[in-house]
Amino acid sequence: MATNIIDVAPNDEGFTLVLHGGAGGRVEELSLEASGLYEHGLRLAYEAGAAILSAGGSALDAVCETVRRLEDNPLFNAGRGAALTATGSAELDACVMTGEGKAGAVAVSRSAKNPVDVARAVLEESEHVLLVTPSDELVDSWGLERVRPEYFVTDARQRQLANVQARLLEGSRHGTVGAVAVDRSGAVAAATSTGGMVNQSDGRVGDTPVVGAGTYARDGVVAVSCTGQGESFIEGVVAHDIFARMRYGGAPLATAVASTIEGELDSRGAIGGIIAVGADGRLVVAHNSPAMFAAYRSETGLVTLT
Structure with a gap:
């Protein structure tokens, strides 16, 4: 599987934010009723987080607000509009992690409007x-x-579940949202939220709330948020593997991400995507899936991938 990597140098704003809305491309059932709104949703989420960072706010505040906006948008697989389990219910997972190495996570949440807020409350x-x-x-x-x-x-999402159960549709059944940032003080943070995979067994937990699998952050090194086939991200401890390649092996950010995708995803026949920001403000968006939703700022302005 070919890996697509976007590697963007640090900017002069003094902070960096990058978000993702899942890997694999648009869900057919959602595209039919909301074509053209994905880019708008990504842009609004990015602007909400960037406003915090621009005002001197923390990376943690920024990534949580960014993810909260995506959870509230039914186009993305997190919060309202999340993928449904085999019995038609929503079971939500989320994780936040600061560069100090502290984390909070929630799995199989059923009533909190914004799972990312629960994850932060677990932390704090x-x-x-x-x-x-x-x-x-x-x-x-x-x-x-x-x-x-x-x-x-x-x-x-009910139509999607019915189609999967009736036809066992091929292609991605996964989806996740996430954000990573480095603020003007140099602190990094990551937040990830998901409804899991369509037609999953009740009680299934993927990589999102597993620290080191779908989410990881460490000051002075990197913050990472992942999306894709969660079981493979857990087995490969993907987010932490990127950190380890950088901290212990001295690999540049883009090299660490590409090597992890090859070693831990391609080797398992799994697809997915990764966003990461280095302590110096460099960002990477990478995926071996057909497509990936993401937003970040380059020297030419805000870029949205749909």
Whole structure:
């Protein structure tokens, strides 16, 4: 599988933000009712995060706000409009990690409106790293908004599930959103959120909330967010592998990402995508899937990939 890599040098803004909306291309059932809106959604999410960084805000605040905007957009597989399990429900996963090496994650969340907020609360308000199916009482105690489970389920995702179950459609059944950033103080952070894979077994957990698999960050080195076939990202500990190639092997960012895709995804016959930002502000967007949603700023302005 050919790997597509975009490698962008540090800018003069003093911060860098890059986001992704999943690898694999548009979902047919969503394209029918929302053609042309993907780019708009990516742009709005990028602008929300960039505004925080431009004002001197933290990388953590920026990536969480960026992901929150994508969770609220039913075009992307996170929050409202997430992929549905085999029984037609939404089970949501998310993770945030700071460059200090601290992380918070949630899996199989069913009632919190924005799973990324729950992951951040696990990081900041609890003694844990990963919680599974947090109770409504716990979500309320953190002051986070809850919704009824039906909020996450859209007509388009129900059609997609029915088509997968009836025809066992080929192609990507996955999708994830994520953001990575380095702020003006030099701190990095990563956030990732997903509804998992269409028609997955109830209780299945992918790479997104697994620290080092789908999400990783470390000051002075890199922040990484992944999307794709989660089981392979877990087996290859993909996000951490990129970090390790850079920290211990001295590999440049683009080389580390490309080598990890070849060694841990191609070798397993898996497809996916990766966004990463180095401590120096260099960014990489890479994927071996047919397409990938992403947004970042280059010397010519904001770039959106759809």
